[in-house]
Amino acid sequence: METKVIKLDAGNIDASAIKDAAKVIDAGGLVAFPTETVYGIGCRVSNDSLTKLNNLKGRPADKYYTLHIANTSDVSRYVPTIGLRANKLIKNAWPGPLTIVFELGDRDIVQQKAKLPRDVFDNLYRDSSIGIRCPDNVIASMLLSQTTYPVVAPSANISGQSPAVEAKQVIEQFSGQLDMVLDAGPCKYAKSSTVAKISKTGIEVLRQGVYSESQLLEMAQVTVLFVCTGNSCRSPMAEGLFKKHLAEKLGCPIDRLVEKGYTVTSAGTLGIVGFPASDEAVEACAAKGIDISGHRSRALTIHLIEQSDFVFAMTRGHRDTVVEISPGAAKKCSLLDDGVDVPDPIGQSQAVYDNCVERIDKAIGKRIEEMVI
Numbered sequence: 001m002e003t004k005v006i007k008l009d010a011g012n013i014d015a016s017a018i019k020d021a022a023k024v025i026d027a028g029g030l031v032a033f034p035t036e037t038v039y040g041i042g043c044r045v046s047n048d049s050l051t052k053l054n055n056l057k058g059r060p061a062d063k064y065y066t067l068h069i070a071n072t073s074d075v076s077r078y079v080p081t082i083g084l085r086a087n088k089l090i091k092n093a094w095p096g097p098l099t100i101v102f103e104l105g106d107r108d109i110v111q112q113k114a115k116l117p118r119d120v121f122d123n124l125y126r127d128s129s130i131g132i133r134c135p136d137n138v139i140a141s142m143l144l145s146q147t148t149y150p151v152v153a154p155s156a157n158i159s160g161q162s163p164a165v166e167a168k169q170v171i172e173q174f175s176g177q178l179d180m181v182l183d184a185g186p187c188k189y190a191k192s193s194t195v196a197k198i199s200k201t202g203i204e205v206l207r208q209g210v211y212s213e214s215q216l217l218e219m220a221q222v223t224v225l226f227v228c229t230g231n232s233c234r235s236p237m238a239e240g241l242f243k244k245h246l247a248e249k250l251g252c253p254i255d256r257l258v259e260k261g262y263t264v265t266s267a268g269t270l271g272i273v274g275f276p277a278s279d280e281a282v283e284a285c286a287a288k289g290i291d292i293s294g295h296r297s298r299a300l301t302i303h304l305i306e307q308s309d310f311v312f313a314m315t316r317g318h319r320d321t322v323v324e325i326s327p328g329a330a331k332k333c334s335l336l337d338d339g340v341d342v343p344d345p346i347g348q349s350q351a352v353y354d355n356c357v358e359r360i361d362k363a364i365g366k367r368i369e370e371m372v373i
Contacts (some may be wrong), residue, residue, distance in 0.1 A: 003175050005167070008184045012139055018139065021180055022146035029179035030056065032170045033143055033155045035135040036188040037097045037210060038163035039170050040068070042143065042152030047119045050152075055135050056177055059159045065152035066131040066195075067124055070144035078106045083372050085261045086198045087222045088309065092219035095136035097189055097210035101197035103129050120150055133193060139184050155192065165190040200250070200373060202260065208292055223263040225308040226336070227318045231268030231297040233346055233353070234314045235275045238336060238360050239266040240290040245368045260265070265308075267300040269321045278346065279352040288357065305329050312367070315341040337363040 006017045021042075022032045028049045031042045043053045054061050055072030068194070069075060069371065072094045075082070079102045082090070086102060093100075104112070109128050124130050133153075135141065144151055155163035156170045164170040167183035174181075191213045196216055203220055205213045221305050224242060228235035243264050247254045250262075276282075277295040298304075305311060305326040311333035313319040322333045336342060337359065345356045 001096040001176055001179070002195050003171065003178045004180045005171065006180065006182055008182055008312070010184050013139060014144065015142070017182070019071045019146055021143055021182055022148075024144075024179045025151060026148050026199070028052070030177075031143075031180045032164075032174070032178055033153070033182040034167070034169070034184045034187055035137045035140045035153070035168075035193075035260055036291055037135075037191060037193045038137075038165050038187055039156040039167065040140075041156050041174075042068070042147075042151050042153045044147070045120050045123050045150040045152055047080050047123070048221045050123055053154070054154075054218065057154065057157070057159050058175065059154075062121070064126045064131070065154050066133050067139070068151050068153045068265065069132060069134050070136050070141050075132055075134070078102075078112065078124070078132060079104060080111055081372055082103065084201070084222045084309070085203070088222050089196075089198060089216065090134075091222040093211065093216070094134040095141065096134070097136065097193040098216070099131050099133040099195040099207075101131045101195065101206065103127050103197070103199040112335075124150065124152075131195070137188075139182060143182070163192055192223055212263060217261070220261055221258075221263060222261060222310075223265070223308045223362045224310045224312070225304060226264075226266040226312050226314075227269065227315040228266070229268055229271050229318070229321060229344060230270045230275075230346070231266055231299075232272070232275055232278050234344065234356065234360065235266035235340055236292050236297075237281050237285055237357050238312065238314075238364060239264055239295075240285050240292040241288065241357070241361050242368070244288070244290050245364055246373075249368060265304070267298045267304055269300050269318055270301055272297045273299050277354075280345070280348075280350050281357075283350060284353040284357040287354065288361065302324065302326050305333075308332070312336040314344075336360065336367070338366070 023197050024031050025042045025044050032039050157163045165187045187212050192209045194211040195207035197204045226235040226238040243254045275297040277292050282293050302325050323330045345352045
């Protein structure tokens with residue numbers, strides 16, 4: 001076999017060459033192409049093609065490959081239910097040098113098995129999980145978007161040897177064995193992607209790469225913000241109640257929520273800073289087994305809004321203020337209690353506070369149930 005080498009300029013890509021390469025992969029051939037990390041060998045997910053790939057790389061047949069996708073939105077075809085932290089990681093790290101191993105529940109596995117061709121399912125899913133990567137390279141993205149069938153793309157090297165970071169290294173190892181090589185010069189990072197498994201229990205780095213564990217943890221942190229007027233009654237009560245519900249759902253102590261990837265906070269539109277929660281709010285929460293005595297008020301800022309993934313306002317007025325400060329927050333800011341205002345109990349009896357905390361508790365219980373943790 002003669003390996004066809006096509007030189008490409010990332011700034012002026014020959015679309016016809018990409019189309020030809022995609023046709024080769026769809027027909028069961030093997031095409032080496034650049035990503036931002038290393039060169040990969042594109043291979044259609046079918047038994048015959050994967051056998052050819054395994055023989056080429058000298059890799060055991062029982063070792064699974066990572067699915068490569070052109071766009072972040074493509075992930076939903078293979079992972080029907082995506083948790084909050086996984087979604088945050090996708091948002092911050094894709095396209096990019098990260099392979100995510102997703103854990104699927106029994107229901108989703110049954111759905112995928114029924115939806116996908118048998119050889120695709122059998123070769124992509126293992127132990128109810130699937131590894132997926134979305135490269136940040138224009139040639140890789142174009143190629144993957146042109147293929148008709150799912151594609152895996154392991155590093156272009158014989159197993160046990162260093163991954164190729166330039167086309168010439170690919171050719172040195174596989175000349176005459178690959179159908180085509182797309183040569184676009186050296187890869188940006190010249191090192192492998194980080195591989196991380198994400199589940200309800202946390203993030204586990206399976207292979208060190210471009211991203212460090214600390215970077216992944218930061219990118220996957222989910223922040224929930226509650227907003228009221230003075231940040232002395234409703235929002236601190238909501239913050240405390242949400243932490244309690246979330247900790248119960250995750251099966252962890254409240255003081256480990258940040259470690260588990262969740263930050264819950266509150267702020268007030270009035271801009272008051274450093275004041276404690278009202279005595280009545282503290283007592284109402286204490287009756288629920290929640291201690292907010294250490295709370296100190298903080299002002300609502302654009303930084304707080306923008307770093308939050310969910311913003312729950314107590315009233316329409318609070319929501320209007322959030323959106324006025326940060327217009328881009330309109331989609332992530334909603335009223336806590338199903339579109340109904342939660343009245344301010346400030347200056348009223350303990351019974352009013354107790355009723356308020358019950359109402360907030362019920363609303364938060366519903367919100368927690370809606371979230372895919």
